[in-house]
Amino acid sequence: MRLSQFLKTVWICAETQSVNHISILPVATRYYTADSGTSWNCLIIITLVSLYLEILFYLTDEVCKKLKDYGCERYQLSIDGLRKTHDAMRKKGSFDTTIEKLKCLHNAGIRSAIMTTVSGVNAEELPGIIDLVVENKVNVFAFARYAPTSIEKSTHLEPEQYRSLLEVCWQKFEQYKDSGTSFNLKDHLWTLFLHEKGLFRIPENLKDDVMYEGCNCSNCHLTILPTGDVYACRRFESNIGNVFNENLDDIFTGEKMDAFRDYDKFKKCNFCELKRFCRGCPAVAYGYTGNFYGIDPQCWKQIAS
Ligand code: SF4
Ligand code: SF4
Numbered sequence: 001m002r003l004s005q006f007l008k009t010v011w012i013c014a015e016t017q018s019v020n021h022i023s024i025l026p027v028a029t030r031y032y033t034a035d036s037g038t039s040w041n042c043l044i045i046i047t048l049v050s051l052y053l054e055i056l057f058y059l060t061d062e063v064c065k066k067l068k069d070y071g072c073e074r075y076q077l078s079i080d081g082l083r084k085t086h087d088a089m090r091k092k093g094s095f096d097t098t099i100e101k102l103k104c105l106h107n108a109g110i111r112s113a114i115m116t117t118v119s120g121v122n123a124e125e126l127p128g129i130i131d132l133v134v135e136n137k138v139n140v141f142a143f144a145r146y147a148p149t150s151i152e153k154s155t156h157l158e159p160e161q162y163r164s165l166l167e168v169c170w171q172k173f174e175q176y177k178d179s180g181t182s183f184n185l186k187d188h189l190w191t192l193f194l195h196e197k198g199l200f201r202i203p204e205n206l207k208d209d210v211m212y213e214g215c216n217c218s219n220c221h222l223t224i225l226p227t228g229d230v231y232a233c234r235r236f237e238s239n240i241g242n243v244f245n246e247n248l249d250d251i252f253t254g255e256k257m258d259a260f261r262d263y264d265k266f267k268k269c270n271f272c273e274l275k276r277f278c279r280g281c282p283a284v285a286y287g288y289t290g291n292f293y294g295i296d297p298q299c300w301k302q303i304a305s
Contacts (some may be wrong), residue, residue: 064108076113081122119146119155142184148287159300218260235283265293
């Protein structure tokens with residue numbers, strides 16, 4: 001089956017099915033791994049996401065059991081602050097409901113993941129969130145930085161402030177390493193952090209033209225929206241085609257995607273020894289500067305110019 005046909009099938013299924021009257025809209029994300037740039041190994045991860053915030057409130061034991069029967073292995077929920085902050089950002093009562101629904105997921109045998117989007121608004125609450133997820137036996141915890149759509153002072157974090165935050169989180173992760181909660185170091189600035197601590201070493205005999213790790217945009221990552229629109233990355237305006245009109249492989253290897261593969265254009269990362277392992281989050285840089293290749297506003301590394 002062609003990839004686009006497969007996606008159409010998923011979309012139609014999601015449109016016509018409901019779980020206890022919950023409408024589920026799919027956002028499909030495909031991850032590719034290039035093998036020497038000539039062939040593809042393909043792992044498909046499809047995330048069903050409701051655009052209706054209320055979906056959380058319908059996650060009962062019965063619904064979770066059905067989700068498990070449908071093959072759902074892992075379910076991600078968001079916590080964006082402690083009670084007051086989270087409820088102000090999301091919906092009144094949603095903090096307590098999120099904690100309550102973790103039990104429904106666990107009872108059904110579904111692994112839970114909690115994701116926090118960090119900014120200047122909630123950064124101080126992050127250590128408390130880590131305590132909370134461990135206390136509630138969450139299986140996986142991760143956080144990513146807020147990618148602003150405009151420069152809002154209240155959301156900004158200074159680079160050194162962000163580094164200090166990673167230090168506090170690292171201490172927590174160490175404290176909880178045997179707790180049963182896994183901590184996903186999602187932000188690529190963790191690579192810088194670990195490199196400074198001597199816990200990440202740049203391997204020897206690297207090929208000059210290979211991006212080994214770091215930002216996945218354009219090397220092993222795509223986002224496909226329910227409309228079929230394909231984005232290089234879902235976190236910023238990066239429409240590169242539509243899967244219902246074009247072959248996905250053509251989109252992935254096409255000129256629009258190539259626009260995000262011009263690695264020498266990175267204003268700061270291009271001069272950094274960690275370029276092939278980090279590149280920060282260009283979506284955050286885009287949010288600040290309108291330039292995908294702009295300087296990551298939270299990168300604290302000093303680069304001699
Ligand atoms: S300059 Fe770029 S590659 Fe280097 S540490 Fe900062 S974000 Fe990462
Ligand atoms: S731009 Fe940021 S969010 Fe998008 S793939 Fe790269 S690191 Fe991830």
